[in-house]
Amino acid sequence: MELRKYLLPGLISVTLLSGCSLFSGEEDVVKMAPLPKVENQFDPQEVWSTSVGDGTGDFYSNLHPAWQDGTVYAADRFGIVKALDAGDGSQKWKVNLSTDNGFFSKNTPALLSGGVTAAGEHIYIGSERALVYALNSADGSVAWQTKVAGEALSRPVVSDGLVLIHTSNGMLQGLDQSSGVVKWTVNLDMPALSLRGESAPATAFGGAIVGGDNGRVSAVILNQGQIIWQQRISQPSGATEIDRLSDVDTTPVIVNGVVYALAYNGNLTALDLRSGQFLWKREIGSVKDFIVDAGRIYLVDQDDRIVALNADGGVAIWRQSDLLHRNLTSPVLYNGYIVVGDSEGYLHWLNTDDGRFVAQQKVDGSGFQTEPVVASDKLLIQAKNGEVYSIKR
Numbered sequence: 001m002e003l004r005k006y007l008l009p010g011l012i013s014v015t016l017l018s019g020c021s022l023f024s025g026e027e028d029v030v031k032m033a034p035l036p037k038v039e040n041q042f043d044p045q046e047v048w049s050t051s052v053g054d055g056t057g058d059f060y061s062n063l064h065p066a067w068q069d070g071t072v073y074a075a076d077r078f079g080i081v082k083a084l085d086a087g088d089g090s091q092k093w094k095v096n097l098s099t100d101n102g103f104f105s106k107n108t109p110a111l112l113s114g115g116v117t118a119a120g121e122h123i124y125i126g127s128e129r130a131l132v133y134a135l136n137s138a139d140g141s142v143a144w145q146t147k148v149a150g151e152a153l154s155r156p157v158v159s160d161g162l163v164l165i166h167t168s169n170g171m172l173q174g175l176d177q178s179s180g181v182v183k184w185t186v187n188l189d190m191p192a193l194s195l196r197g198e199s200a201p202a203t204a205f206g207g208a209i210v211g212g213d214n215g216r217v218s219a220v221i222l223n224q225g226q227i228i229w230q231q232r233i234s235q236p237s238g239a240t241e242i243d244r245l246s247d248v249d250t251t252p253v254i255v256n257g258v259v260y261a262l263a264y265n266g267n268l269t270a271l272d273l274r275s276g277q278f279l280w281k282r283e284i285g286s287v288k289d290f291i292v293d294a295g296r297i298y299l300v301d302q303d304d305r306i307v308a309l310n311a312d313g314g315v316a317i318w319r320q321s322d323l324l325h326r327n328l329t330s331p332v333l334y335n336g337y338i339v340v341g342d343s344e345g346y347l348h349w350l351n352t353d354d355g356r357f358v359a360q361q362k363v364d365g366s367g368f369q370t371e372p373v374v375a376s377d378k379l380l381i382q383a384k385n386g387e388v389y390s391i392k393r
Contacts, residue, residue, distance in 0.1 A: 126152025
């Protein structure tokens with residue numbers, strides 16, 4: 001039984017599941033599609049693999065590697081952070097952000113969760129304990145740590161001298177990049193019930209565009225921390241509480257003055273960057289980040305269909321439906337192919353022109369929760385057990 005994104009604790013004890021019943025009755029069982037048979041047109045090669053702690057297990061986590069200047073940075077939920085040589089996976093340094101409780105007691109886990117972001121001379125990572133860390137990329141020493149407004153579940157975003165953190169209680173905070181001091185806080189509003197996980201902001205032209213659990217996309221001026229526009233792209237509706245979830249947990253994408261945004265139980269939308277007005281919208285929902293490239297949008301929808309659409313109007317170009325309910329990761333574009341991971345530890349490679357499978361690779365038995373990361377000519381992916389793999393086409 002594989003965990004998907006789950007609801008905020010203390011509200012309703014419901015988990016979105018694959019392969020087991022959410023309610024009672026056979027009609028509610030969601031069945032994972034069998035593994036499709038693929039005749040590989042090429043065989044992706046594993047360059048190296050190495051363990052980074054104990055991983056995340058079945059906890060929801062956005063932890064995934066980051067890459068910068070020939071170094072891979074990765075972390076586990078307990079608090080282990082490692083810097084690895086991108087060429088051979090050898091360890092450059094290792095730190096432990098868990099709390100030392102003395103010789104006779106176990107360390108208190110740091111509960112790292114908010115991705116790993118590498119920018120300049122630091123890497124940044126958030127935690128479920130509402131702490132954000134800046135580590136010196138040279139040796140892993142802590143440059144600063146800051147208490148934020150809530151759990152930092154999405155990856156930190158660095159822009160305009162700020163580290164942007166979107167917390168689980170609906171706050172967007174701007175932290176000074178050099179000191180970690182909170183410069184401003186914006187309340188994006190929270191519904192009574194939401195999915196666990198938050199949208200990481202996208203930045204352009206001195207502004208941040210971020211999705212909220214209330215179904216809105218907001219534009220914030222970075223130097224002031226002030227909302228300049230909001231647009232609702234998902235309206236709660238339906239007979240059940242899950243039907244009425246309207247979170248915008250995906251990271252918006254900004255291309256040529258257009259904001260592309262995607263909501264759960266909502267719409268894929270194109271908005272004008274300056275005003276937030278609709279340019280077009282299509283009824284399709286997801287909690288997975290998506291790609292906009294060369295006039296196309298590639299996404300994984302709520303049922304794990306992989307879809308390609310025209311970026312100018314949202315017209316569907318192709319759909320790949322052979323991976324339904326396999327709990328796919330967000331897609332990435334690598335060497336001209338769409339690549340997704342699944343909860344059984346497979347990587348699936350698709351042709352961008354028509355969505356056909358071109359390769360399939362079993363990588364790790366614990367499965368994948370977060371998307372692969374493109375690192376120059378290699379692909380990095382972290383399994384739920386903490387193993388990090390470097391793959392090359």
